[in-house]
Amino acid sequence: MTISNDDVHQIETPDSATTAKRSRRRVLSRVSIQSKLLVMLLLTSVLSAAVVGAIGYQSGRNSLRAAVFDSLTETRQAQSRQLRASIQDLKDSLVVYSRGSTATQAIEAFTKGFDELGAAPVTPAQQQSLVDYYTNQFVRDKKIETGDELDVKSLVPTSNAQRYLQALYTAPFSDWEEAINFDDARDGSAWSAANAQFNDFFREIVTRFEFEDALLLDTRGNVVYSAYKAVDLGTNVYTGPFKSGNLTEAYQDALDSNVIDHVGITDFGDYPPADEPTAWLTSPVGPQGRVEGVLALQFPISKINRLMTMDRRWKDSGMGDTGETFIVGPDDLMRSDSRLFLEDPEAYKRDVIDAGTAPDIAEEAINRRGTTLVQPVPTEATQLAQRGQRGTLIAEDYLGHDTLQAYAPADIPGLRWNVIAKIDTAEAFAPVSAFTRKLVLSTVAMIFVVCIASMLLARLFVRPIRRLEAGAQQISSGDYGATVPVTSRDEFGDLTHAFNDMSRNLAIKEDLLNEQRRENDRLMLSLMPENVVARYREGEETIAQDHQDVTVLFADIVGLDELSADLSSDESLAIVNRLVRQFDSAAESLGIERVRTLHNGYLASCGLNVPRIDNVRRTVDFAIEMQRIVDRFNGESGHGLKLRAGIDTGTVSSGLVGRSSLAYDMWGAAVDLAYQVQSGSAQPGVYVTSDVYDAMRDSRSFAAAGEVTVAGENQRIWRLTERHQ
Structure with a gap:
């Protein structure tokens, strides 16, 4: 078969990939635990610092932003409260002034005096002084303030009363303070008399509360009084040069209210006689039930500005x-x-x-x-x-x-x-920026410190591992007593303690095993004779032994099954354990050897492992003691249990029975006969065979109780009639 180069390449490729993976694994495996620990500490610390920094930045930024907004909101609320309180105080003060008798008398006096000036003569010189005042002072100042060019002709007073008052009280003064302090022109007019009487009252109101002016208007719209005697003195808010402003609306509202307690307030607006935007507080003036005029207080913007x-x-x-x-x-x-x-x-x-x-x-x-x-x-x-x-x-x-x-x-x-x-x-947000800078710098510094600390800690952490490694090598060489010094109380210290405990455990392992063997021997000796234990430990599988001259007792408790039917399993077991413990105690005191116990059966012997000459007597005494124990139990509990026991003496065999679960047992003719004697008797009592009767008839009283058949032969039995208390 021919294999091409492509096939060879396909075959080699997986091997190359596997080799590369194995190579990478070998590289990683050669990395020391100190290096791995260093990398782990660095990554954990850097990531933790970054996460904590990000959370701290976001939380701090939000908290600072909320604090700024809260502070700004509180400032706004405080300013609003002060503004409302200030205006309300002025309103309350105005009500007090307008309801007082002084204001009522003043409006009446000024209105009367103003009406009388309708025919008062105005000299050409006074008229010229008015023109000069408006041209050279009022119009000029307004042009400087607003840049507007006002028409002097439209502003110069036309009514006789207005010209007369402004000629005497307005034109002569270029200083507002002189005008408000001027009480009497001494022209003999009723208006001047009223001004001399009431000007101080209104001057006190204006100067104390920093009003721009205080005006009194009659019911026809005439400004019959001005505290500063400005260019609006004597004008009419309906027909004069300053009509159709906020003052006109506020004046009309005050008259329409027809209530002395009414106080109206206007928004700020331009009012030519004033040198800054002005608002008005107005209130009707007159006796109770009648309005004879309006008191208007000129509220300057300077008060609001000082507050805001x-x-x-x-x-x-x-x-x-x-x-x-x-x-x-x-x-x-x-x-x-x-x-x-x-x-x-x-x-x-x-x-x-x-x-x-x-x-x-x-x-x-x-x-x-x-x-x-x-x-x-x-x-x-x-x-x-x-x-x-x-x-x-x-x-x-x-x-x-x-x-x-x-x-x-x-x-x-x-x-x-x-x-x-x-x-x-x-x-x-300057605190936020400062907080951010500090947070970044502190995070960088923390990361740097962590890097240095990680290198030192990595070496410190690996040192106990290396000591444990050296100790493990000592143990592997057979030095089970090797120990490692404990230098810390952390997990490494716990591991070192565990290592030292392990070395000590290895050293005492044989001692523990030997102790376990001794404990097993004690347990086996409690279950079987010592010679049987020795033979079983040596590995014998079949262990049996014949015994001569052994007395056997087999007893059961009559009525225990019926009693158990009426009791719970725990209560029934408690009764059995109580009786068996007393039986065992009596057997030990009389030299009787218990072989085994059942729920209501008790097999014992005397002379089996320890030869005794009087084994028959001991066994009969033990039976009597068992009967006494049952009687005592009945007297204490009120139950009616009875003892039925069979006794025989002769040859028996003993040994280990079973493989997975060993049990020491006894058997033989004497055992069978004892069982037959016990089970063959219908009445409770202690029954003995002929051999036992022959041995004990001189010292105990017996009565013939019939016969039992054992291995096809009839055997006579006797019942013990003697009762010992």
Whole structure:
């Protein structure tokens, strides 16, 4: 047969693969346990450090983020509470003022005095002073503030009362403080008399609570009193140059309420007589049940700004370098000033324009020296708050910065304001970044330390194994007493203890085996005679022996079967064990040798292994003692058991019976006759054969009990009649 090269290649290929696998296995098997342990420690430590680091990073990052959001939310809630409390305090104060008799008397006096000025003369010089005031002061200041060019003609007073009052109380003053402290022009008018009487009252209200102004309006819409005597003094909110503003709406609501306790509040809006956005608090004035006018307090944005900007102490309030709180109205415009605007207007202008705010709006905020009613905040947080929602998010703010924001409605009756608290994510998450850096550095350091420790530990761990290896070699050479010093209390120490125990066990193995042999001998001696044990240990399989002059007793307990039927197996066995133990004790004291016991049968002999001259007497005495034991048991337990025993004397044989389960037994004519004597008697008692009767009739009393047939021959038996107590 011819084999091609391809066939050879196909045959060799599997052998090559198998050889390669075996080669790799040999390489791995040659790697020391120290190297394997080192690699295992390194892998376990590095993976553990990486997993713990990842879990710690994620947990720490989430905890820090939650802490920042909680802090931001608490700041927003605190600002909202202070805002509500501040406005409520002002409302409560306004109710007290408007319900007081002073305000009622003042509205009556100023209204009367204002009406009397309808025909008061105004000189050309006074008229010119009004024109000069509006042209050179009021219009000029407004152009600087807002950039708007106002028409002087539309602003100069036209009514006689308005011109008269402003000529005496407005035009002469360029300083607001001088105007509010001026109580009497001494023109003799009723209005001046009222101002001299009540101006101090309203001046105290304005200065103590930092209001922009306090106005009294009659029921026709005329501003009959102004604390600062501004350009709105004497104007009409329905027909004057400043009509159709928030003040007009608030005034009308106050009149319509017809309730003295009513307090209305307006949102911030532009009011030309004021130099900043203004809100109004209004309340009806008059005696109980009648409204004679309205008290209007001009609420400046500066009070709100001081509250929302934390009096410009952001860092001290826990807002860091970029945190702030501000108010946004329903038109998406700010109702307070931006922190960045207050700190760096140019940076504010640059950032809001980059974020999408129109340049002219940013410029207007610069000109008006504030962002109220100028800066739009059309962010997601604003939209959610306007829908009545509360929460936190991460999004861009009006400056274009990524920020954490907490938003919620301000919950101020009459105002649809929303409070936003925010802080830049870079600052808020700075602790997270620092935590991450520390975690990475600590993890790297830990891995480096673990690498060094792993090399040292690998050597330390292998050292006990090498000592055990040397000890095993000593034992294999036959030195069973070899021991290894125990240097630790860990598993290696336990293994060393086990090794030393093994060496000691090997050394005492022969002693234990010899002891076991001796124990077996003792057990066998308890079951059979010593000469039989010796012959069995030497290997004899058939062991038997004949004995002369041996007395045999076979006894059973009458009534035990009937009693056992009424008892449980445990109770029945307990009775048998109790009687057998007493029988054995009596046999030992009388020199009787027990051969075997059954449930209710007891086979014993005397003179079998230890020759005794009086073996017949001993056996009869033992039978009497057995009967005494049964009687005593009956007396203690109340049962009616009886003893039936047969005794014969003569020649017997003994030996080991069986192979898998050896038993020492006795047999022969004397045994058979003793059994027949016992079983052939219907009545309980001790029965003996003629040989026993002949030996004991001089010392014991017997009565003829009939005959039994053994091996075809009739044998007479006698019953022991003597009872010993």
